[in-house]
Amino acid sequence: MWIKSAFRDYYKPKLRRSLKHEPSQSEIDCRFEEIYNETNSILLVGVNEGVGIQFYEIARFTKEQVDGFRADPEDYLFKRFGGGWFKLNFYEGATFIVCVNFKPKGEPKWQHLATKKSDGPIPS
Secondary structure, three states: HHHHHHHHHHHHHHHHHHHHOOOOHHHHHHHHHHHHHHHHEEEEEEEEEEEEEEEEEEEEEEHHHHHOOOOOOOOOOHHHEOOOEEEEEEEEEOEEEEEEEOOOOOOOHHHHHHHOOOOOOOOO
């Protein structure tokens, strides 16, 4: 599962330190589920601006919403937001866990979201 793999560097070292031994697969699975059940996510989209890329928030997801598309996130992002460079940031409460990148090809459908929901300048 891509989410468990992405989260590994976040939860496995802490688990190892708290247990004081190399965690078993069942301990790893249990800790992942504890963390995953408390997550929320923010979706950002990258916009080329001059020589850099600016990222704009275009959506927020609960754990339950992510469950709805976690089997095929790139397909979900393409169908809902079109093509682009997306960063799906995961948080445990207010603590950042990991950023997972997706780059579905196709026409973007997200431009109107970047201007309404984002802080900072309107993308060009």
